[in-house]
Amino acid sequence: MILAADFGGTTIKLGLVQNGCVSVRSQLDACADKEMSERLEAVACEWESLLKKNGFTLQDCTGVALSLPFLTDQKRSRVLGEFGKFPGATKIDFAAWSHARLGLRAELENDLRMALLGEWTTGAAHGKSDVLMLALGTGIGCAVISGGQLLRGAHNWAATIFGHSTIDYEGVSGRCGNFGCAEDLASTATLATLAQARPEFAGSKLARVEKINYATIFALASEGDDCSQVLLEQSLKVWATVVQNAVLAYDPEMVVLGGGVLRSRDIILPAIEKHLRQHMPGLPLQIQIVAASLGDDAALIGGEWLFKQSHENQSQ
Numbered sequence: 621m622i623l624a625a626d627f628g629g630t631t632i633k634l635g636l637v638q639n640g641c642v643s644v645r646s647q648l649d650a651c652a653d654k655e656m657s658e659r660l661e662a663v664a665c666e667w668e669s670l671l672k673k674n675g676f677t678l679q680d681c682t683g684v685a686l687s688l689p690f691l692t693d694q695k696r697s698r699v700l701g702e703f704g705k706f707p708g709a710t711k712i713d714f715a716a717w718s719h720a721r722l723g724l725r726a727e728l729e730n731d732l733r734m735a736l737l738g739e740w741t742t743g744a745a746h747g748k749s750d751v752l753m754l755a756l757g758t759g760i761g762c763a764v765i766s767g768g769q770l771l772r773g774a775h776n777w778a779a780t781i782f783g784h785s786t787i788d789y790e791g792v793s794g795r796c797g798n799f800g801c802a803e804d805l806a807s808t809a810t811l812a813t814l815a816q817a818r819p820e821f822a823g824s825k826l827a828r829v830e831k832i833n834y835a836t837i838f839a840l841a842s843e844g845d846d847c848s849q850v851l852l853e854q855s856l857k858v859w860a861t862v863v864q865n866a867v868l869a870y871d872p873e874m875v876v877l878g879g880g881v882l883r884s885r886d887i888i889l890p891a892i893e894k895h896l897r898q899h900m901p902g903l904p905l906q907i908q909i910v911a912a913s914l915g916d917d918a919a920l921i922g923g924e925w926l927f928k929q930s931h932e933n934q935s936q
């Protein structure tokens with residue numbers, strides 16, 4: 621059994637995972653403004669509590685799997701930058717922490733890569749060898765399995781920050797320092813600013829809602845709200861362009877789309893398929909585009925798989 625945790629911006633999902641199944645799950649508020657060392661201790665206590673409640677002990681566990689919202693260096697068991705979340709994370713050797721706190725070995729990986737490993741081993745992409753996953757929502761995450769291997773690259777950031785690629789070369793400089801960056805043109809983080817900059821905003825119902833997010837945009841667009849329709853159209857174009865660019869780069873047989881906005885998959889999937897059919901340069905579209913199927917379990921299941929892969933010759 622593996623103790624798994626998936627650190628997100630608003631919640632930390634936890635689970636006990638065995639043979640590709642999450643048998644017990646729980647979650648904590650992320651409190652991402654607090655030190656990573658403090659959040660790790662909270663996670664360890666929650667795992668211990670889950671084990672106790674279900675009649676297990678740490679002796680029933682073989683390891684720990686951590687999905688982290690950072691660029692990660694899996695071999696060194698460290699994260700490469702903090703990006704304003706969980707301060708102090710770059711100072712931590714996660715494997716050393718796990719060994720000292722729980723007496724267990726640990727694996728870590730970027731959260732979307734873990735989710736892709738989950739979808740690939742037991743979810744939407746099961747049986748495929750070349751898979752691209754994109755998560756649309758707060759930002760735009762990306763991860764790739766190429767030739768049956770998780771793609772990490774020379775510096776461990778292969779695909780991960782694909783959402784920061786330039787899709788408007790005359791665009792303004794954004795939050796990350798790049799210009800015309802896809803994430804700045806279609807993500808929850810910038811949606812309110814984008815809405816307020818539209819000439820239709822003052823007369824839009826969006827001007828009167830408490831919080832502008834994609835749920836609001838999809839709902840008001842379906843009611844005929846001009847500003848919401850323009851923003852939705854723009855976001856669909858940005859997402860489709862990102863998918864197309866990633867497809868051109870990684871040549872997948874399947875694209876798995878995840879993230880909060882996929883609640884509106886009935887609108888998003890056909891729009892992206894249509895864009896690819898119309899604009900793939902000279903290539904017939906032979907790529908399946910599907911929604912992720914495992915939800916919050918994906919990264920926990922992926923974590924168990926990665927741990928087993930990494931330690932299969934050293935099992936306890």
Ligand SMILES: [Zn+2]
Binds near residue numbers: 795
């Ligand atoms: Zn960016």
